[in-house]
Amino acid sequence: MADESQKWVLMVTAQTPTNIAVIKYWGKRDETLILPVNDSISVTLDPEHLCTTTTVAVSPSFDKDRMWLNGKEISLSGGRFQSCLREIRCRAGDVEDEKKGIKIAKKDWEKLHVHIASYNNFPTAAGLASSAAGLACLVFSLAKLMNVKEDHGKLSAIARQGSGSACRSLYGGFVKWIMGKDEKGSDSIAVQLADEKHWDDLVIVIAVVSSRQKETSSTTGMRETVETSMLLQHRAKEVVPKRILQMEEAIRNRDFASFAHLTCADSNQFHAVCLDTCPPIFYMNDTSHRIISIVEKWNRSEGTPQVAYTFDAGPNAVMIARNRKVAGVLLQKLLFYFPPQPDTDLNSYVIGDKSILKDAG
Ligand code: ADP
Ligand code: DP6
């Protein structure tokens, strides 16, 4: 007969949005601890549209840690997952669920195993920061399950060890990842610069150019850049520190012109650094380039920027419109240049707090 004490399962579900960097992180000074070569700043997206949902479960009947991503089992043996699990487990507290009659003492967590099921409601590994939402959600849900009493700063440092960009997804609004000085990484954490209400005129439009998995993962790409690009040194030491200060000021003052100039310039320099890598990495494609030209031309014709664009490590365009009216015009322009048809590669748009055209093709 089954042992009654083995029957219980305790579960926690959490949802975490993705974030898109406006000043990019690209390059590590420590691969294991994931310490970056420069500070970065991002905007956290609306959780309703681009987010990860993760359920973590614990039961005495589980004989090992297991994880499913988008319904398919994946290995947890990688160093990053192990770092996150270890860092959360060693901070676990006592847990009690009176209704279910479950009591887990702090010391029990060493012997208990977890099952993790995670879903991304947007393309995985396609340059829309799935690793950011995914690893932040993993750390957050495990911390809730195990009653970890750490603040968001400490949790961000743990999420950072899963994927660098993940540390920024623990906060909403505008977020800065401070590179830190400590070689153990204790001061390499994310901080919120401004909450989601600070600049709520902005509307984010994402054009899904391709939902295919990219050929070069961010981790591999940036490793190759660090090893071979001279331009990266210049970017990390000379360019980004100044841009970070300017971007913080632009966000503080809701100065869209400066914000847009900095965002577009930083995206373009990040992709220039990818081209300066040996062998060169091409994350953008012809459709991405066309989108840049359309936005640049429009901004020039208006005399002041209406829309900022930024591309992560993939071809998909993230555009930030100065307000809802502009976002409407942007969408019209995109639909004019890229009418949704099954044979075009641009057939899905997500806008701000509302899905305008999802998988219209
Ligand atoms: P992206 O541009 O989507 O962030 P990356 O190359 O940085 O692409 O990372 C993709 C990897 O992140 C995936 O192959 C997977 O290992 C991990 N990942 C993505 N989503 C999740 C998730 N929800 N939970 C755990 N890991 C995830
Ligand atoms: C272009 O955080 O995905 O999106 O730390 O190796 O997991 P790892 O890389 P990841 O890199 C993100 C790179 C970027 C820019 C950014 O998000 O700042």
Ligand code: CO
């Ligand atoms: Co990523």
